[in-house]
Amino acid sequence: MTMNDTRSESGVLYWMPLAVMAVVTAVDLVAGPEVGFLPLVSLGPAFASLVGGPRRTALVGAAALVLCVGLGLYDGLFDGRRGFTALASVAGVTGVGLAASVMRSRREAELASVRSIAEVAQRVLLRPVPRTVGPLDVAVSYTSAVAEARIGGDLYEVVASPYGVRVIVGDVQGKGLAAVETAAVVLGAFREAAHDEPDLVRLGERLERSVAREVDGEKFVTAVLAEVGSDGEAVILSFGHPAPMAVRRDGTVEFPEPESYALPLGLGVHGPGGAKPYRIGFAPGDQLLLYTDGVTETRDEGGAFYPLAARARLLQDPDPYRALRALREDLLHHAELPPHDDAAMLLLRCRGDDRPPTR
Incomplete structure (x- = not known):
């Protein structure tokens, strides 16, 4: 359902x-x-x-009560029980609707507050990366x-x-808040160790210890x-x-692989050795795309x-953000349906000293 469809439905309900x-x-x-349509006025509130x-519900309810009284007097229903019964039904529905509206407004305010806090937490967790570095x-x-949601696992x-410039791209096993918490552990450890450890292997060992210490044995990254x-x-x-x-x-496109694969972070203690x-080679003009399996495992309808x-070939645009945006749009077009897994892509383009930074 598109945003225009949602707005149309809201206008109809309004x-x-x-x-x-x-x-x-x-x-x-x-x-x-004789038909007995008067109690249906309660459908308004x-x-x-x-x-x-609550204010709009109360106004509509008041208008419904006034309308019910007017029609009841016009039809002569207050000479018996029918007019008072219709008036009681309209008043009862108005009261229940007003209570429901108050509760819904409170829940919407709480949800807006939670979303605001979540957005701040997401911006802290996945900070904007610099457009140029080194x-x-x-x-x-x-x-x-x-x-x-703006982030997931x-x-x-x-x-x-x-x-040197150090980069990490990872995928936490699972989804939801537990995956976000694990991602926060990994990113916090990486941001600290990337400045302290002169060796990339030692950096990886720091991440392994952090994940093993902070998450349970069933989680890995x-x-x-x-x-x-x-x-x-x-x-x-x-x-x-x-x-x-x-x-x-x-x-030319390559997928350079290691001689032997290591276990994911969090499972290294069970393996024979580390990564x-x-x-x-990464010379000026070369590009390196790091991604998660949500990219390569996206399927079409077939x-x-x-x-x-x-x-x-979509990465040929001189602007790396436009190039990556074209690749993302093509990925979403390939999926045709909403994605079933998170998909992260980070593009590194070796500029060299003879080319100005991309603005």
Whole structure:
């Protein structure tokens, strides 16, 4: 359902109380008191309580009571019980609708407060990455599988450390608030250790200890760490995460993989050894896309996975954010339906010293 559809439905509900009371009045005047439509005037305050606040519900209820009295006098219903019965039904529905409207307004205020706090927490957790850092242009894209949520179980961060530009992209097992909490643990440990540890392997060990200490044994995090210095190479450290996609200056696409895969963070204590770093060439003009499995495991209606390698041509735009936005839109078009998993993408573009930063 689109936003326009939602607004249309809200508009219909907003005017429905008045329309219902107008229809009941017209039918009562035409058909006479024998039909017994007068109690249906109570539908006005009932519908008003669905979308209106307490004030609007009270006004519509008061109008319904006045209308009920007027029609009752016109039809001569107050000579017997029918007029008072209709008046009591309208008053009762108005009272119940007013109470429901008050409760709904309070819940909406509480929900708005919770959303505001959640948005602040999300901005703190997934801070905006710098567009340029060292010799790199950086762009990031995040699509949450949870409706109206900005983050989920995927995580990313870029840190300019004394030892080079260090990057992490990870995927927490599971969804919901528990996954967000685990992502906060990983990001907090990475932001601290990225400045302290001169070796990328030691940095990975710090993350492993933090995850093992803070989360239970059933949680784990797949992650890939990258370190880009000034030597024309990038060092990659993978913890059970999909291999990054390297797009060379001439358009060649590669998925450099380690000789052996390590277990995800949180499960390293059960494995024979930790992750082993490996180096790849990363010269000016090259691009490195780090992503989560929500990208490559996105399926279309026919069950076909998203062909990431074939879509690498979409990253040719000179502006890295426009390039990554084109890739994200193509991913959503491939899915056709709302995504079933979070999808994070972080694009690193080696600018070199001879090219100005992207604005």
